[in-house]
Amino acid sequence: MLAEGPNLAGLLEKIRSRDAVIGIVGLGYVGLPLALAAAKKGFRVVGFDINSGCVVELNAGKTPLKHIPADEIKAAIRARLFEATDEFSRLSEPDAIIVCVPTPLGQHREPDLTFVEGTMEAIAKALRPGQLISLESTTYPGTTSKICRPILEKSGLRSVRDFYLAYSPEREDPGNLDFTTHSIPKVVGADGPEALRLALALYGSIADRVVPVSSLETAEAVKISENVFRAVNIALVNELKMVYFRMGVDIFEVIEAAKTKPFGFMPFYPGPGLGGHCIPIDPFYLSWKARAYGVNTKFIELAGEINADMPRWVIDRIANVLNGRTRKSLSCARILIVGVAYKKNIGDVRESPALTIMQLLKERGAEVEFHDPHVLAIPPTRDHSRLAGLRSIHLTPSIIAAYDIAVIIADHDNVDWHMLVKSAPAIVDTRNVLKRLGFEEEKIVIA
Known part of the structure; x- marks a missing residue:
């Protein structure tokens, strides 16, 4: 030394x-x-x-x-x-x-x-x-x-x-x-x-x-453990969301009540899927390396499957709402996506579930546009090349009303939620932002 x-x-x-x-x-x-x-x-x-x-x-x-x-x-x-x-x-x-x-x-x-x-x-x-x-x-x-x-x-x-x-x-x-x-x-x-x-x-x-x-290895393990912890717990609440939906129970209300317990519970919230550079990616670094040591990381793999499947859950909810309220199928629907960033108040679309949802909707024949005050245009990405160059549209009451449904993916603070609720024929809210803001209109559906 x-x-x-x-x-x-x-x-x-x-x-x-x-x-x-x-x-x-x-x-x-x-x-x-x-x-x-x-x-x-x-x-x-x-x-x-x-x-x-x-x-x-x-x-x-x-x-x-x-x-x-x-x-x-x-x-x-x-x-x-x-x-x-x-x-x-x-x-x-x-x-x-x-x-x-x-x-x-x-x-x-x-x-x-x-x-x-x-x-x-x-x-x-x-x-x-x-x-x-x-x-x-x-x-x-x-x-x-x-x-x-x-x-x-x-x-x-x-x-x-x-x-x-x-x-x-x-x-x-x-x-x-x-x-x-x-x-x-x-x-x-x-x-x-x-x-x-x-x-x-x-x-x-x-x-x-x-x-x-x-050691170097301990420091590397700290970061990857933090992200595995989040990925697994987010997958858990996403799975609970699907279970409670079938039971007619609001997962967000459950979490708000559960987090009043001063010990033994930490709130995580469901959503339309994972985004960003860390949570959707980093756990797989550990699962890949674990295989070299003969270890099968079952929790990590299962969490990845659940979280990766959330965009399809959202698509099903959109299809159900369209069919029930407008008698339209996805193939002939005009859909407005509100927020394409992977989280609120930033312009980062890396691994954003919004891109997956938009591409799946387009593959089903829907006409899809988006509004995001932080993302002027969708940049080129490896997995969503069909979306590259799409630009954020300006929202007015008449423009919103021309869509069959609005789907909230990112709950940015600088979106005019009052105008959206007043003008949209139907809304699927994947972030529970509207209920948190006090909106109780029947046309709002939590997904």
């Missing part, structure tokens, strides 16, 4: 004095908030991204994410504490590099670490002694030590001896105003005590609280 030498002592002092330069690779929903949080704490941040258009926008003080104010980016630029670049040859400049790149699934639900591996290859080409490298991308235990470390060591430098390696799972919740990057505790694991000491110093300078764990 490396005794405390000039690299370690020097980098610790740079972090403490805010003289360390931080590089952040990936300026999306995780990397950009982290970059701005570090800049607010006085660090100079160089953000790296392969999207040249995004880099140009950021350096002009524009925000690519609606929930990140442009004024925060402009303030960091004015203070000369933030710049974006697509020149990965500059990765030798930062003293600490934090990697926040996507970890999607392949076509057969296998982990796709292409972005992580590519980033580590780029870092290896520029790696210099004394740098701290921290991965934040969600992945299975063993990724940092068995995939990232060997790639970095192709440089001829060695972890522990020459550079420092850590893992700290991202915990961003876009659109959540109650928790920000600096207020969410940061779990940190590292390759050896020196790397852990540096990583704790770095993250402790940005976040209000850091939580050290014993």
Whole structure:
């Protein structure tokens, strides 16, 4: 093990004095908030991204994410504490590099670490002694030590001896105003005590609280366990929703009453399906890795099946409401989707159940349009290419009334729900937003 030498002592002092330069690779929903949080704490941040258009926008003080104010980016630029670049040859400049790149699934639900591996290859080409490298991308235990470390060591430098390696799972919740990057505790694991000491110093300078764990693998397991926990519990309430529907019981009323118990119950809420980059994807990273150890993750697989089937449940409810109220079938219906983001108050459509629902409706012959104040147009996606380019429509009472049914997928705060309820012939509400707001009209159906 490396005794405390000039690299370690020097980098610790740079972090403490805010003289360390931080590089952040990936300026999306995780990397950009982290970059701005570090800049607010006085660090100079160089953000790296392969999207040249995004880099140009950021350096002009524009925000690519609606929930990140442009004024925060402009303030960091004015203070000369933030710049974006697509020149990965500059990765030798930062003293600490934090990697926040996507970890999607392949076509057969296998982990796709292409972005992580590519980033580590780029870092290896520029790696210099004394740098701290921290991965934040969600992945299975063993990724940092068995995939990232060997790639970095192709440089001829060695972890522990020459550079420092850590893992700290991202915990961003876009659109959540109650928790920000600096207020969410940061779990940190590292390759050896020196790397852990540096990583704790770095993250402790940005976040209000850091939580050290014993290894890289433990830190990786923390994040994936958090998301498995959510996926399984959401699947449970989705299944309860279907059971209670048959019994004529309102699942949302059940949950509101059950959560008054001060112990032994934690509320989770059903919906039209899972969305976002984490919950629909991360549990399958663990189930895939578990098979290598001869373990069949039955809970995870079953939860995935239930959650993935929710869009079809919503389609059935839409068909039933149309048939009962308008005597129309899906094949000749005009359907308005309200909210295509995967959750309220953001513009992120990654893995959004709205896209699956829209595509299924179109395959059944329905005419489908959408309104979303946070999504101007649906971007190209691998699984929903037919929807790419569809634009959000402006809502007026007459426009709403021209549809046979409105279907609420994302319960954004800035939708005129009063106008929707007054004008729509029928409404399927997958988020229970209208009942929460006090609407009791018979034409509203919870799904």
